[in-house]
Amino acid sequence: MKVAVVMGGASPEHDVSLASGRGIADAVTELGHTAVPLVLDRSDEWADGLHETIDILRSVDVVLIGLHGEGGEDGRLQGFLEQLKVPYVGSGVTASAVGLDKNLTKAVLSAHGIPVTPGVRLFGAETRDAEGALQKLKAADVDFPVFVKPANGGSSFGVGRATDLASLGAAITAAAELDPQVLVEKEMIGREVDLAVLQFPDGRVEVGPALEIISDPSQPFFNATAKYDAESATQFLIPAPLEPELTEQLKRTALEVFEILGCAGLARIDFFLPADGGPVVNEINTLPGFTPASQFPRMWAANGYSYADIIGVLIDTAVAQR
Template identity: 35%
Template structure:
């Protein structure tokens, strides 16, 4: 009798130390509900807000945002889990209170559904590289560049891709030379946007209408990151998003673009407008754009993906200016997979549904080599 081959083991890692902990949990709930358990052995691993790795229950119903309910989080009650490098890969080791450590088994792929610093920024990717384990998504450098909006602009501008004019203000700059910072920022005009340089999900972003609001906006951004990005307002621009997906032959595919319309009391696409139910945000999918503009958006999205050095997946956000010019707003190397997230919606409209998308990403990770590529 032929011995049955074990199913590949997928460790779904979520939560994390960043301010996007909740969104990571929601993303994980959606992905856990869609992984084909007949094909894969799935191990949910949660990272608490203080950085502990624990075995998580992984019930998708406990990882949702619902009106009036508490936000999901990794509570840390599970057994502590660690990733140990072994010959030919890595294995999960579980440490339960009052018991010796036990080996849970080898890991074939890690699906790091982490958003923000200490997860999406190359830190966890570096740990996985050191352990010699395959994982979904971009490598260390691309993850780090994509997380840092200021660094992203430097790389994209060097590649001839246009971004929104901006000024970077560090905590040291603001503390030692506030007047000089204000002078540089004034050249951007008003209104403008103040953002943490290394955060996502619209955390810590403020729209500043005049100088009186600047200090408060910088303080709000610094709650998430001491490095702050101040951007000029893209007046009259339409907000367009586009998904990029790697292919097994080493190329990329690009989704149909979508357009976001933020309504109600929201001045911009903030956290509530993105994630909370019963908001007034509407989406045109596919975006109502001329064919030549759609073609240019898809070309620029692929160019952006390659310029950063991404792997697996990314979402590229654009401003379509009244002049007709396309300006890159940002790139997200681990876009959200929540039920309302744009990335899976755009791929569904392009012909790849949620479950197929998750399967494609796992297969891409299984197929690529570990180490330098």
């Protein structure tokens, strides 16, 4: 098949996306297909030109999206491809848009009885009023320390930790530079565990082995440096050392999240396991990082699937469903 691989984009995850795209394109070639790389530059312009890109997209059999964050993971590219009637890998417009918006995701999951990280959303003038934000946190029964993050984004860009009013104001300002919506959430003391969901061409959906993150102790939290720096001491434990009952609970919840949000193809669901309570959902990634060293392919490797195997499943599923 002729497979377009879209990468780059204007989000802060541009370089991560290029790494994902290169890995995906290599796997497409390894599988015997023809890879057609398509790059969006940092201004969100197609490197080959808009009209030329449309012609290319209309000529391919399927599109693999290696974009992360806004522009690629929020439904905009999916809607563009829907208009062109081109099959693509992953969730559709609605699930993508909801999945990237962390506040909306939490609202939907909470409405279905799924525990999520406690916190508040700030918008507009609220992002310039740290004292007002503090009062909103108190009303929600959320105390310091807290994490502050852009509501739409990933790879921990713009994420900060606040322990007092001054650091809260600084963290909100930094997050608001990347997104007009800002989330301020309670710090969850405990373990971080991720699960990978994969859909197969026959429609069945499976969950891979759980992964536990042991973040680089030299970093304040699992930030972009801990995730991507070649010198990072971050460790991924696969399978996560969990009790069988807890593992099954997390898998059931991951599948439930996938189905509630109407996802397709793939997703990574991230959990916190607080020391003082049951699991809570942190967020979902409908287009998780896909470099060969990323968590999603690592989890499936523990189940015997090579990187190219996963790409093959994603391609076949997209073609079968669309």
